[in-house]
Amino acid sequence: MSGAAHLTLTTDVVPFAIHGERLEVLLARQAADWRLPGGPIAAGEELDAAARRYLAAQTGLNDVYLEQLYTFAQPKRHAGQRMVTVAYFALVSTDFPSDDGAPADRQAHWIAVNELPAQAPDGAEIVALAHRRLASKLAYSTIALQLMTEHFTLSELQAVHETILGETLDKRNFRKRILALDCIEQTGALERRRGHRPARLFRAKRPGQVDFIK
Amino acid sequence: MSGAAHLTLTTDVVPFAIHGERLEVLLARQAADWRLPGGPIAAGEELDAAARRYLAAQTGLNDVYLEQLYTFAQPKRHAGQRMVTVAYFALVSTDFPSDDGAPADRQAHWIAVNELPAQAPDGAEIVALAHRRLASKLAYSTIALQLMTEHFTLSELQAVHETILGETLDKRNFRKRILALDCIEQTGALERRRGHRPARLFRAKRPGQVDFIK
DNA sequence: ACAAAAGTGTTTTTGTTACACCCATGT
């Protein structure tokens, strides 16, 4: 009746960010290769606390949006040792450094979701599942705001949606829809970039909070 | 670094069925009181296999639709022993016996979701979460068919939707929508009940399979 | 003949999609 024999409970986190029209995942160095951040859950620790702890320790990420994805059991991975993984995904704002330091020194680095290396067991499947979940949530929540910096333009927000969905959206329809959600407001400031009209900056009305639609 | 100390991994299952316009949950006897079916996962066992095993052993249910819901950790439940629960919900067809035998003898019994007893830790929350998930899936999948008997009338299917959603639906709009999904077909037979026109019987085109919409 | 649930279309309203031009800036 005891299911506890040689059981290791771990978390894996899929940390997403958008960098230059690409959806990327932050991988952590583990021995020779790159893996999703994560590791065993400590005694008395909450699951999401463990996920946050490994994110911080292995990648330096803090204060991200975190959501439980799915729980996987690998019935017998290596000799007697059994592993159960609670998978999470995290959304990281675009201004978190995309990659710093020399490639060899980094303890973590971003890689595009469609260029994942042969990786941790099930790593690619977990990422694919997280990607699907994220894409479907765009339709009925304000979750994309968790990927934005504090201030952002509507075109930037649209580009985030387009990157996740893998399709282009109509500018006027997108703006109509987003503004109707009443989830963002103008800051009053403008973002000026060379060579064209400055864009209005917006911010989330309820930063950190994900609202559902309808 | 070892998260395995005194860790018990368990499953809990929320088995739903519709009985007479009520959404009910099947509880299993555990010592003095009634609990969601479930228990510790055996070594080398898949998570959903454990859920099915406990359902069968504690309630007699077999071959139900099963879906993972969420994973909960109770950081320290009783003295050192830690419990992590992978929650599932199950959908049971209406013809599974609603309750048989004398109340005192039963090893399991159905109870309406809005009349749950003070129960297992988090029992009511797990049921509520499962109920919300089920209700939202009605909008974009054919999941409700998993609650039906092999043959059923459109009015019965509509009643199942109404019971889960807690609101009445328009008969013509409901039929238009369901038939457009191309998930059910007429059997040719009629169900005749006293006192009114007989109803056409339908069956699922792909029983056991849940299709998604759009 | 009456009660009770089954069955059936059309109109109205709402939301979604498609679409093209002017604006403000930097060079």
Place this chain on the structure above:
DNA sequence: ACATGGGTGTAACAAAAACACTTTTGT
């Protein structure tokens, strides 16, 4: 003056909601 992305409204279409009467059976 030109290149670049920012910003804006309307018409067509599709989907969802509202709505009432006839049919078939049992009593």
